[in-house]
Amino acid sequence: MGSLAELPWPRQAQQSSLNVKRMLWAVMGSVLTALACFIGAYHLFPDQGPRFIVSASIPMGLYWAEPVQISTLKSGDAVCFEYAAPAWASPRKYFANGSLLCKFVQGLPGDRIVRITDDVYAQDMTSGLRLLGRMSATDSKGRALLAVLDDRGSLTLRADEFWLGSTAARGFDSRYLGRISAGDIRLKLNPLLLLNDLPF
16 A cells, blocks of 8 residues: 555545546537537538548548639549449449539540559550559449450540559449540549548
């Protein structure tokens, strides 16, 4: 048994407990305030403001969304486009028509998109083939996916067309949706805080 000096005094223990409670309330208050600001910004500025993105296609985290300027888009930019289900996918209801899907810009106007076996590549005016991702034969429920390109098939993006995608094999993107019109791209996402950048 410890000496009398080593035993915690009741008043000190109560003060310590009170300090912990105050800290927890302060943290909770900060979180609620941030959440209220986030929701308020979302409703006040539907085309601009913070967005927390949960997707297998781009890194999960907090982004600043802004109306897209098509002329400034470059390969690697994260954007959101308005989904319109192709006829073969419509009965499966992957997403509601008009939903915003967020992907990376992988192909720009003028780029040639090529499929070799199950790999999809882009080729621009100055570089060789650049791997964009792999095709998947089926979706997560085992249903056949209709690919835009057959093996050894290719297409060239026109002036108002982009190739949007990710490295996720079953990401529902241009591999199965084809060319995305510039008019369907709504938002550009600028990363603020990505979960995979956190030190834990």
